[in-house]
Amino acid sequence: xxxxxxxxxxxGGGGAGLRAxxxxxxxxxxxxxxxxxxxxxxxxxxxxxxxxxxxVIQPNDSLENHIYDTVSGADWLADQxxxxxxxxxxxxxxxxxxxxxCPWSREPDGSVAVRxxxxxxxxxxxxxxxxxxxxxxxxxxxxxxRYENVTxxxxxxATRLLTxxxxxxxxxxxxxxxxxxxxxxxxxxxxxxxxxGKIFPFTTNAAIKTGDGMALAYRAGVPIxxxxxxxxxxxxxPGTGILITEASRGEGGILLNKDGKRYLQDYDLGQPLDVSxxxxxxxxxxxxxxxxxxxxxxxLERQKGGTLxxxxxxxxxxxxxxxxxxxxxxxxxxxxxxxxxYAGIDPVSELIPVRPVIHYVMGGVDTDIQAATSLPGLxxxxxxxxxxxxxxxxxxSNSLTELLVFGRRAAQAAVRFxxxxxxxxxxxxxxxxxxxxxxxxxxxxxxxxxxxxISGIRAELQSAMEDGAGIYRTDESxxxxxxxxxxxxxxxxxxxxxxHSLTFNTELxxxxxxxxxxxxxxxxxxxxxxxxxxxxxxxxxDFPDRDDESFLKHSLAxxxxxxxxxxxxKDVVITSLPPGDRVYGSK
Amino acid sequence: MAASDTAKKTVxxxxxxxxxxxxxxPTFQTYEVPYKEDWVxxxxxxxxxxxxxxxxxxxxxxxxxxxxxxxxxxxxxPKLTCSAFLRDYYPNPIRIEPxxxxxxxxxxxxxxxxxxxxxxxxxxxxxxxxxKPVSEGExxxxxxxxxxxxxxxxxxxxxxxxxxxxxxxxxxxxxGPAAIALAQRYNLDSRDGAADQRAEVIFTHDGxxxxxxxxxxxxxxxxxxxxxxxxxxxKVTATQxxxxxxxxxxxx
Amino acid sequence: MAxxxxxxxxxxxxxxxxxxxxxKKKTYALFxxxxxxxxxxxxxxxxxxxxxxxxxxxxxxxxxxxTPLLIALQIIALPMVLYHSITWINLTPKVMVVFRGEDKxxxxxxxxxxxxxxxxxxxxxxxxxxxxx
Numbered sequence: 011x012x013x014x015x016x017x018x019x020x021x022g023g024g025g026a027g028l029r030a031x032x033x034x035x036x037x038x039x040x041x042x043x044x045x046x047x048x049x050x051x052x053x054x055x056x057x058x059x060x061x062x063x064x065x066v067i068q069p070n071d072s073l074e075n076h077i078y079d080t081v082s083g084a085d086w087l088a089d090q091x092x093x094x095x096x097x098x099x100x101x102x103x104x105x106x107x108x109x110x111x112c113p114w115s116r117e118p119d120g121s122v123a124v125r126x127x128x129x130x131x132x133x134x135x136x137x138x139x140x141x142x143x144x145x146x147x148x149x150x151x152x153x154x155x156r157y158e159n160v161t162x163x164x165x166x167x168a169t170r171l172l173t174x175x176x177x178x179x180x181x182x183x184x185x186x187x188x189x190x191x192x193x194x195x196x197x198x199x200x201x202x203x204x205x206x207g208k209i210f211p212f213t214t215n216a217a218i219k220t221g222d223g224m225a226l227a228y229r230a231g232v233p234i235x236x237x238x239x240x241x242x243x244x245x246x247x248p249g250t251g252i253l254i255t256e257a258s259r260g261e262g263g264i265l266l267n268k269d270g271k272r273y274l275q276d277y278d279l280g281q282p283l284d285v286s287x288x289x290x291x292x293x294x295x296x297x298x299x300x301x302x303x304x305x306x307x308x309x310l311e312r313q314k315g316g317t318l319x320x321x322x323x324x325x326x327x328x329x330x331x332x333x334x335x336x337x338x339x340x341x342x343x344x345x346x347x348x349x350x351x352y353a354g355i356d357p358v359s360e361l362i363p364v365r366p367v368i369h370y371v372m373g374g375v376d377t378d379i380q381a382a383t384s385l386p387g388l389x390x391x392x393x394x395x396x397x398x399x400x401x402x403x404x405x406x407s408n409s410l411t412e413l414l415v416f417g418r419r420a421a422q423a424a425v426r427f428x429x430x431x432x433x434x435x436x437x438x439x440x441x442x443x444x445x446x447x448x449x450x451x452x453x454x455x456x457x458x459x460x461x462x463x464i465s466g467i468r469a470e471l472q473s474a475m476e477d478g479a480g481i482y483r484t485d486e487s488x489x490x491x492x493x494x495x496x497x498x499x500x501x502x503x504x505x506x507x508x509x510h511s512l513t514f515n516t517e518l519x520x521x522x523x524x525x526x527x528x529x530x531x532x533x534x535x536x537x538x539x540x541x542x543x544x545x546x547x548x549x550x551x552d553f554p555d556r557d558d559e560s561f562l563k564h565s566l567a568x569x570x571x572x573x574x575x576x577x578x579x580k581d582v583v584i585t586s587l588p589p590g591d592r593v594y595g596s597k
Numbered sequence: 598m599a600a601s602d603t604a605k606k607t608v609x610x611x612x613x614x615x616x617x618x619x620x621x622x623p624t625f626q627t628y629e630v631p632y633k634e635d636w637v638x639x640x641x642x643x644x645x646x647x648x649x650x651x652x653x654x655x656x657x658x659x660x661x662x663x664x665x666x667x668x669x670x671x672x673x674x675p676k677l678t679c680s681a682f683l684r685d686y687y688p689n690p691i692r693i694e695p696x697x698x699x700x701x702x703x704x705x706x707x708x709x710x711x712x713x714x715x716x717x718x719x720x721x722x723x724x725x726x727x728x729k730p731v732s733e734g735e736x737x738x739x740x741x742x743x744x745x746x747x748x749x750x751x752x753x754x755x756x757x758x759x760x761x762x763x764x765x766x767x768x769x770x771x772x773g774p775a776a777i778a779l780a781q782r783y784n785l786d787s788r789d790g791a792a793d794q795r796a797e798v799i800f801t802h803d804g805x806x807x808x809x810x811x812x813x814x815x816x817x818x819x820x821x822x823x824x825x826x827x828x829x830x831x832k833v834t835a836t837q838x839x840x841x842x843x844x845x846x847x848x849x
Numbered sequence: 850m851a852x853x854x855x856x857x858x859x860x861x862x863x864x865x866x867x868x869x870x871x872x873k874k875k876t877y878a879l880f881x882x883x884x885x886x887x888x889x890x891x892x893x894x895x896x897x898x899x900x901x902x903x904x905x906x907x908x909x910x911x912x913x914x915x916t917p918l919l920i921a922l923q924i925i926a927l928p929m930v931l932y933h934s935i936t937w938i939n940l941t942p943k944v945m946v947v948f949r950g951e952d953k954x955x956x957x958x959x960x961x962x963x964x965x966x967x968x969x970x971x972x973x974x975x976x977x978x979x980x981x982x
């Protein structure tokens with residue numbers, strides 16, 4: 011019997027996972043890499059990112075500016091050493107991606123173009139029209155095809171980390187086509203599984219964003235860091251949650267309440283310039299404020315009665331019509347297509363209905379600045395990781411760059427570990443793989459005698475998250491959410507699958523994803539309950555101020571068998587920027 | 598039911614089912630789903646899976662037409678089910694089948710191994726004609742040069758074009774619209790220098806010369822990539838290259 | 850057991866493509882009609898060769914032309930050749946892509962230029978035939 015085995019395993023084939031695989035292909039081609047992904051790589055959610063990826067290239071810009079914008083955008087919860095490394099490596103990574111074929115939009119002289127983005131003092135957001143994530147993912151995926159040392163396991167769903175002797179030695183994964191759980195061994199394992207937006211009901215995220223890697227790490231004893239910080243993107247379509255990129259505001263789009271007023275001026279985000287003003291949009295003001303502040307402004311405007319009411323809840327208007335058809339077709343063609351298809355309006359002449367929807371998870375698997383977790387042999391990069399460079403609120407266009415910088419860092423760290431580590435305990439890992447097969451079969455294929463449904467529990471979870479852990483939270487709302495999550499975890503035990511097939515059983519995968527979502531939700535609500543302050547995207551109406559004395563720290567949620575997670579704290583790394591106030595809207 | 602209840606609008610889905618664990622032949626199963634003005638076929642399938650029949654299997658993810666997962670045959674036409682609105686079919690029944698010309702693994706899920714292999718076969722990656730270290734910055738490319746290949750970068754690998762191509766249906770060895778369009782994407786990229794290597798793969802009987810310009814691929818492409826155009830342009834290039842090699846044999 | 854070469858519980862279902870595939874869709878049927886018109890284009894080319902070969906004996910050729918068979922051929926061939934020409938001219942923008950800076954020259958213009966050229970050449974030939982013959 012043979013054990014499937016590689017030198018390095020990567021779980022997740024999106025931007026971070028592919029960058030990690032390419033890094034090993036380029037720098038250590040003698041090592042074999044296994045990329046395990048529950049979907050084909052070009053389906054990964056990186057594909058739907060639109061606006062751009064940030065890296066300093068303008069002569070009037072500086073690394074210090076990018077660092078300051080990121081740290082202040084993070085409401086000082088970002089580790090400054092991580093941000094410094096990130097900002098420094100960003101330009102080189104972006105140029106490397108260009109060399110691999112990424113079709114960046116250009117200036118007339120042929121150099122890469124950049125656009126303004128929320129929370130950034132100077133333009134540094136590289137873009138490929140308004141489908142940047144799509145173009146980056148396809149450039150990475152197509153480039154990854156050239157490396158013979160990379161083997162892909164497409165549509166293999168990792169269900170468990172296999173650990174032995176205090177280190178991660180591989181994963182157990184469900185091969186969808188055959189229904190078999192196989193152990194795959196690797197001296198280094200890198201989690202690149204993305205975020206968990208699907209625990210909320212309205213999200214820009216795709217169906218696959220269910221926090222799988224975070225749950226895998228959590229169950230293996232690795233803490234989930236800063237999970238209470240989840241980002242609402244201010245402009246998603248009501249109902250579907252489909253993303254209308256921040257770039258539409260970067261190119262001059264404005265937000266209007268039900269009376270046609272640019273309401274952000276009432277929320278400490280500066281004064282509006284007329285759209286025909288040469289300086290509009292002014293960076294760091296109004297519609298180019300950071301996402302957490304804009305989403306909070308929406309909620310406050312809603313409470314004042316300034317928003318419109320629709321079938322899918324309240325909304326406001328995003329107006330890009332003043333840009334004219336030519337500019338919209340050139341700079342925001344995908345936005346126009348999405349509005350026409352899914353909102354039934356043409357933004358060239360009509361207003362786009364938008365509202366805040368969950369978009370990104372700042373929290374995730376706790377890693378250091380080399381992408382290493384507390385479990386030797388386990389690394390994490392991308393949205394599933396929390397280094398932290400995004401702190402309490404992420405600036406738009408930092409996450410696509412993060413995939414490249416930390417994808418590579420994780421690969422390099424995993425390779426170093428590989429060189430220093432002894433062999434895999436083959437028979438132990440194989441035995442664990444077999445045990446996982448038995449566990450899954452018994453867990454999900456036995457009759458439970460219960461009447462719970464996957465869709466029912468999922469809908470209740472999403473509702474509980476939006477009500478209890480939304481834009482504004484209270485002790486009461488969070489306790490209710492904690493209890494609800496616990497209740498749903500118990501009820502989940504009584505789910506019964508109708509599909510017992512071994513061939514491509516998507517009911518089984520949906521059940522496993524729901525289990526992962528419940529674990530991630532648990533870490534989120536308990537971390538939020540414990541953080542009695544307001545910072546960035548975590549806003550408590552019962553504790554409305556930022557409390558650096560007690561909470562200039564990361565929260566770490568450790569899973570506890572049969573009980574509530576244990577929440578511990580770790581200091582934020584401060585180097586050059588002592589904690590200050592975030593200021594937007596001033597001249 | 599109270600007399601004041603108005604009948605809720607519904608629509609009928611006739612769905613291809615194939616469960617290899619249990620049966621050798623596929624069947625069709627009919628489901629009644631609610632009709633909503635803004636629902637797409639994918640919403641209807643999700644309703645079936647969530648509330649009526651958890652055993653129905655299909656691929657989907659982004660639901661906004663960019664990941665390429667949810668391609669299926671809807672009333673005989675290849676469509677992204679996330680972009681096919683129920684209102685365009687209502688009140689008639691909607692027939693949903695897996696993408697045609699591909700083997701079926703289960704229910705609406707096709708075997709796409711052949712397509713994935715072809716992406717590697719056409720060397721779908723940039724091979725720059727000049728070496729340039731990263732420290733020297735980006736390759737310059739004007740907006741006009743970008744425009745030359747931009748359209749062919751838009752492929753989301755949804756494979757609707759393969760389901761529209763009768764050549765691929767009858768001769769699966771044909772490279773197919775998306776793979777050749779992707780090769781052209783790199784051939785026309787001003788930074789690339791590997792057109793000759795790709796020519797050996799695509800200027801062949803199973804490459805561009807297998808195409809008889811039915812053109813249905815471009816008609817069904819949800820991203821307007823126009824793979825048929827890419828293939829015909831490649832034919833022009835191939836023909837020009839052939840004449841050049843005849844008339845100027847000493848030039849490479 | 851988990852790590853053996855797994856056997857699948859069943860196999861892929863392969864749907865056969867029948868010889869009547871071109872009747873399944875309107876676009877396929879129209880495609881076949883377009884392809885079949887090339888028989889008439891080729892046939893007419895043979896006819897023109899026959900014309901050239903009988904260039905000396907106009908009377909015999911004229912007699913041939915008046916036969917019902919050849920009149921029928923002319924009546925069928927004309928719409929076929931027209932359909933062939935129109936479909937192919939309409940496809941020329943796919944083959945000839947012209948850029949002006951960042952923008953593609955409109956397909957209507959490319960096809961239009963071809964139509965104009967067709968009209969001009971036809972006009973010249975008609976003029977030679979009617980006024981010079």
